[in-house]
Amino acid sequence: MRLDLEAKSFGPRQVLGTLTLSVTRGERLAILGPSGIGKSTLLRILAGLDRQYQGQLQGAERLAMVFQEAVLLPWRDAVANITLPTGCDATTARDWLSEVGLEGHETKFPRQLSVGQQRRLALARAFAAGPDILLMDEPFASLDAATAARMLALTDALLNRTGAGAVLVTHDPAEARTLGVLALHLGGCPARFQKD
């Protein structure tokens, strides 16, 4: 998929300037930058959640997203939390649950899971959608260091296995290094990609 952005504004304030970004299956990309620079906004444009911008978004890849929070359906159990959004069958959902280390938790509701388990469920849901490109919006930011490291390793392994591309938004360069990605720094006002 390829984004040619000319400008993105909230009201009179221009947040993002001219920038180009392209990613395909197997490619990994990290968007780095300080808080409030417009990283999440850029990711929302890529995800098709924000259409109020000047520019062009091309590509017909299947997308899945991991949000800053787990964003699960509290009224459905773990399996349904995968089958309902992705449309996959229950067997596939169970496979993905065991893939992220959640076997035995299939019938639990999100509130019965720990925060780390909820995140793994969200990751399983994203991969169950069979995405060509996985969009991740600071998925490890609110986790403790050990949990974040485990999640990062798990994400890396699953990306390797499925061959999916990834766009990771983060403020932590170490995360980007661990995933072995091409890092793009967002900076300035309005924000553009900057050379290292």
Add this chain to the structure above:
Amino acid sequence: MTQTQNSRPSRPGLVPGVLSVLAMLVLWTLASQLTDRPQTLPAPWEVAARILRLASGGELWLNGGMTLFRVAASFALAMAAGMALGLWMGRSRAADHWLNPGLIILLNVPALVVIVLCYIWIGLNETAAILAVALNKIPVVTVMIREGTRALRPDLDDMARVFRMSPLTRLRHIVLPQLAPHIAGAARAGISLIWKIVLVVEFLGRSNGVGFKIHLLFSSFDVEGVLAWALAFVAVMLAIDLFLLRPAERRANRWRQDAA
């Protein structure tokens, strides 16, 4: 919603409820014995005997059934229309701006005016009766569902859009579960309002039903009969609330209490 939460830590059981009903019965008995004209306020047992007679004669079931049918029909109509309108107005700012004045007007038109106009415009028939009751209730449901819709979680909305969930799946698995407490609240608040309006509708323009019977008894100042019909039907409505609506509300809220 609050009731299920309150009843959790300590369940007082049935004792206070039963005692307060008994106290009311004692008060009623005393008052009925102190009045010099028994027609004005008959004793509880006389009313109970009258209910038994009505029940054994079949009259209670026929007229009570008609009233219950009207309650059910207008309830279903009001909930369906109110939910559709409320969802629409909660989701679309433009729809809210355009429809809100009409909603406020409808909220403030007296029930009696709606009933009389429905009978005049549509005729003295079942359609007019049910529509008149539903029209009185629709704005109330609409407002409650609209408030619930405005409070829908935007993050779940984003998730549904990214994963391209179909509109029907989204409605069923994302929107309705979030609205369930509001729907249950609207249903419970609505059913009592509806049955009171149904009686007025029957009083004014139907030839069967509890309201029609009360109309007849009113012309002969038969207090015993009025109380018998009213209490019999109050019991039915309480049973519906206790055995249908409350369990439904509890089911809708069950996932909230599943904390580990």
